[in-house]
Amino acid sequence: MSVRVRFAPSPTGPLHIGGVRTALYNYLFAKQAGGQFILRIEDTDAKRFVEGAEEYIQESLGWCGIYPDESPSLPGAFGPYRQSERKELYTPYIQQLLKDGRAYYAFDTAEELEAVRERAKKAGSVNWQYNSVTRQSMRNSLSLSSSEVDRLLSEGVDYTIRIKVERDKEVRLHDVVRGWVTVNSSNLDDKVLFKSDGLPTYHFANVVDDHLMKITHVIRGEEWLPSAPLHVLLYEALGWSDEQPVFAHLPLLLRPDGNGKLSKRDGDRLGFPVFPIDWNPRDGEGAKGFREMGFYPDAFVNMLAFLGWNPATEQEVFSMDELVASFDLEKVGKSGARFDFTKAMWFNQQYLRKRSASELTQDVLGELKKRNWSAPERLSDICTLMTERASFPKDILAEGSFFFEKEVHFDEKALKKKWKDDASGNVAAFAALLTDLSPFDAESIEKVFHSVLTERQLSFGQLGPAVRIALTGGLSGPSVFEICALLGKEACLKRLNSSIAALK
Numbered sequence: 001m002s003v004r005v006r007f008a009p010s011p012t013g014p015l016h017i018g019g020v021r022t023a024l025y026n027y028l029f030a031k032q033a034g035g036q037f038i039l040r041i042e043d044t045d046a047k048r049f050v051e052g053a054e055e056y057i058q059e060s061l062g063w064c065g066i067y068p069d070e071s072p073s074l075p076g077a078f079g080p081y082r083q084s085e086r087k088e089l090y091t092p093y094i095q096q097l098l099k100d101g102r103a104y105y106a107f108d109t110a111e112e113l114e115a116v117r118e119r120a121k122k123a124g125s126v127n128w129q130y131n132s133v134t135r136q137s138m139r140n141s142l143s144l145s146s147s148e149v150d151r152l153l154s155e156g157v158d159y160t161i162r163i164k165v166e167r168d169k170e171v172r173l174h175d176v177v178r179g180w181v182t183v184n185s186s187n188l189d190d191k192v193l194f195k196s197d198g199l200p201t202y203h204f205a206n207v208v209d210d211h212l213m214k215i216t217h218v219i220r221g222e223e224w225l226p227s228a229p230l231h232v233l234l235y236e237a238l239g240w241s242d243e244q245p246v247f248a249h250l251p252l253l254l255r256p257d258g259n260g261k262l263s264k265r266d267g268d269r270l271g272f273p274v275f276p277i278d279w280n281p282r283d284g285e286g287a288k289g290f291r292e293m294g295f296y297p298d299a300f301v302n303m304l305a306f307l308g309w310n311p312a313t314e315q316e317v318f319s320m321d322e323l324v325a326s327f328d329l330e331k332v333g334k335s336g337a338r339f340d341f342t343k344a345m346w347f348n349q350q351y352l353r354k355r356s357a358s359e360l361t362q363d364v365l366g367e368l369k370k371r372n373w374s375a376p377e378r379l380s381d382i383c384t385l386m387t388e389r390a391s392f393p394k395d396i397l398a399e400g401s402f403f404f405e406k407e408v409h410f411d412e413k414a415l416k417k418k419w420k421d422d423a424s425g426n427v428a429a430f431a432a433l434l435t436d437l438s439p440f441d442a443e444s445i446e447k448v449f450h451s452v453l454t455e456r457q458l459s460f461g462q463l464g465p466a467v468r469i470a471l472t473g474g475l476s477g478p479s480v481f482e483i484c485a486l487l488g489k490e491a492c493l494k495r496l497n498s499s500i501a502a503l504k
């Protein structure tokens with residue numbers, strides 16, 4: 001049987017990176033097995049629907065290179081791929097459960113349910129459940145006479161349909177990540193399967209669709225583990241136990257300190273995004289994304305793959321193809337995976353270093369364009385020189401700002417520390433010797449520099465930092481000789497001389 005997996009997000013807002021990781025693991029698993037990866041939009045909860053969320057999901061997956069084989073925009077043989085467009089498909093199955101006595105009508109109003117919960121709370125029970133015991137005293141087709149039920153239905157009063165969970169049955173399921181999970185059915189409630197608006201709830205639609213779409217493996221976040229026993233009961237009630245998919249519940253993504261689930265608030269507080277791409281809703285709060293922060297999609301994907309899985313070797317940098325080849329659901333850990341932004345940057349740095357000179361030049365040109373800056377002549381060489389100091393292309397602009405700005409901006413602290421009284425004279429002597437230098441390359445410039453040291457009896461520390469300040473305004477950066485060479489003779493001399501004049 002060919003592997004078919006699905007990513008089934010609800011379009012309730014931007015997709016958290018935890019969701020992207022779920023999509024990624026599904027994708028890797030499917031591709032390794034030569035199977036299909038399906039995107040299904042679970043939008044039966046109209047109250048929580050958020051405009052633009054589905055587009056956001058599709059765009060995020062596209063940016064990551066996670067391409068569904070079937071989706072709302074690429075329908076296959078099992079469509080539609082939006083649950084709101086599948087309404088009619090669910091009806092025969094809920095009818096079947098009603099007929100078989102595995103589900104029942106419940107006429108309790110929201111107010112009645114609220115009142116029961118309140119009463120239970122006062123009596124000391126916080127977790128009131130609609131179940132095999134309490135259902136007897138509620139208004140449903142199990143507690144009311146059949147003539148009363150017929151009357152209510154013919155009058156068209158609102159109702160929901162609930163699953164009838166039998167008491168004291170062992171529900172067992174095997175999870176690839178967690179092993180055997182067993183719960184007693186007495187701890188489960190009679191969940192609503194159909195709402196009064198005539199739409200199925202998540203649980204019902206999810207199970208029916210997984211069956212109809214021939215899903216073989218359900219790989220999803222840990223937060224759905226508590227729902228899995230109910231899903232097992234539903235497969236059983238519908239007579240589909242033999243075709244029940246294999247379950248794998250992925251560990252949570254945790255905050256960097258390991259205390260609790262990673263949330264948007266943590267990202268805001270600690271200064272990193274928790275979403276793949278920027279989220280700009282027409283109204284409501286926006287959010288920052290990894291893409292706009294300058295991450296390469298393959299670095300982002302590589303980083304995400306390692307949040308919960310690792311190949312148990314030293315290798316950390318994996319292309320998508322390598323991930324497809326190496327991923328192993330059996331090696332996914334049970335415990336939560338801490339998100340580490342420093343590590344995310346490290347991954348990006350690795351990918352930046354792997355860029356060819358022309359790719360990196362294009363990346364930096366993009367950044368220059370955003371700022372409306374013009375490109376210096378030897379941009380490609382500048383990029384190569386600055387690679388070591390950058391995690392993102394934009395770092396090349398920040399760390400090597402002196403290559404892009406006409407004026408030198410002096411750092412006061414650097415001046416205080418390293419621009420001594422004799423600095424102007426020493427730098428001027430160096431500049432004078434550069435005037436006729438040919439070729440104007442780093443090696444020749446360094447020779448000139450050393451001749452000044454000898455002639456003036458200076459240590460490296462007495463001249464090097466002063467030259468650097470005159471060229472760049474500060475004390476850090478790559479080799480001053482390389483900087484001189486890349487600036488070119490004219491610009492280099494202009495800088496040295498105007499800095500000497502400014503700092504006299």
Ligand code: GLU
Nearest residue numbers: 008009010042206220224
């Ligand atoms: N619609 C659910 C969600 O938003 C899907 C959970 C599942 O994969 O079963 O995450």
